[in-house]
Amino acid sequence: MLSSVLNHALVFENSTPDEVSDHVNQHVGRHRLELFGPQVARAHLALCDFSELALSRIAYGNQVRVSCPDLEDIYHFQIVMRGNCHWRFSDTEMVLNPGQALMMNPGEKIDLTYSADCEKLIVKIPEKIIRHTCVEFIGSVPKSGVLFERKAVDLRQSRAFLSCVESVFYEASEESELNFAGLSETHREFLVRKLLNTFQSNLTDVSHPKATQEERLMKRVLDHIEANIRENLTVEELAMVAGTSVRRLYSLFANRLATTPKLLIKQRRLAAIHRELKNNPAIRNVTEAALEYSFTHLGRFSSDYKKAYGELPSETLKRRA
Structure with missing residues (x-):
């Protein structure tokens, strides 16, 4: 599932977890890495920016624990592609397996344990884009902002959604013949609307027209x-x-x-x-x-x-x- 996306944007391949972690700290966001067992050079990282979204594919190749204070004004859409990832929140824990995905809200603390074979796709979405989409298609935003429930979704049951995700990563590729001004914003908007419709939140109905x-x-x-x-x-x-x-x-x-x-x-x-x-x-x-x-x-x-x-x-x- 989506195993070849972002191949054009590889930053590290067969590297150590520390090398990947140092790069993420410098260019993506601050976090702390705890390694379990001896370090093995099997980590890889691919990064790409696309229409104000930050796309990444990451695997540490070792069992690691990743933590950071909070996500500030960013939503995280994360899909487990291989292995498993253990999420810890203040009031609950969950383990996601291949094909499962989770939306994380701004302000939430990250405390994750990757299995040695875990690989994930991550899309970072600025809060302003979620808010803009709500205003555009619903007409308003909850006072508390959009808050997604801590509930994993198995995307293997939604081929249409996977198609949407793949098209966004495909568009971000330098090889895409469709990668020109205007289309990228449309794909971004389509993805955000799909996320709002797929993951339960404090919104009741994002398909409510106001649609023309x-x-x-x-x-x-x-x-x-x-x-x-x-x-x-x-x-x-x-x-x-x-x-x-x-x-x-x-x-x-x-x-x-x-x-x-x-x-x-x-x-x-x-x-x-x-x-x-x-x-x-x-x-x-x-x-x-x-x-x-x-x-x-x-x-x-x-x-x-x-x-x-x-x-x-x-x-x-x-x-x-």
């Missing part, structure tokens, strides 16, 4: 794409779903997503095939996967896939084996 007619129209189109990603979708079909003209649909995609319907569909399909090749044992060859997602020009598909993920689809499949 155009926003509701775009939601219908994007939901239709997600639900029918394997089909040979056409722009005419999307326009029919939206109840608008093809010309207006292109205009909406350009103004709101800074892309075209066809390009967005291709990006979502590539992300879906990437997951299938890595995780689905029923997929036996690349041609089968490509045809399953309506890619009929296999040479062009392989070229687009390599641009997105830095390797041929056959190489992704071989790694799974």
Whole structure:
């Protein structure tokens, strides 16, 4: 799950926990590292900034305990990819396993123990972005600010959410052909709205419109794409779903997503095939996967896939084996 994201942004690979910790202290945020047992050089760290979000992939390669005073004005969205991570709060404890995720609130103290094989993806979200999204789509923010419950969510049960997370990390890649002004903010906004809808908080309903007619129209189109990603979708079909003209649909995609319907569909399909090749044992060859997602020009598909993920689809499949 999301195992190859941020490969373009590796800072350390096969390093010691102390080297990774020193870099995090200097460039990310202050914390204290406690090491259990002899130090082994298996740690890695990848960092990338994307539209005011700080994205990271981290593994210490050793059993360690990480603590810091508080998160100040930052939310942390953390996904355990391998191993397990033990969270300690003042009033409770929990252990997260692969595929599980947690939202941490500003002001909360961090006290975590990583297993030796633990790897996590972390997205740091400034409080102002969460507040802005609430105001934009609900019209108000609770007086206490948005507070997420201390409840883990198993993201393996939500392919649509994983698709959203993967698209954000994909967009942050230097290889992304879609990485231009405007689209990054749209992906950030989409991720934050998904987080607000997925993780329980003191908000009652973030999908409450205040949404404009155009926003509701775009939601219908994007939901239709997600639900029918394997089909040979056409722009005419999307326009029919939206109840608008093809010309207006292109205009909406350009103004709101800074892309075209066809390009967005291709990006979502590539992300879906990437997951299938890595995780689905029923997929036996690349041609089968490509045809399953309506890619009929296999040479062009392989070229687009390599641009997105830095390797041929056959190489992704071989790694799974």
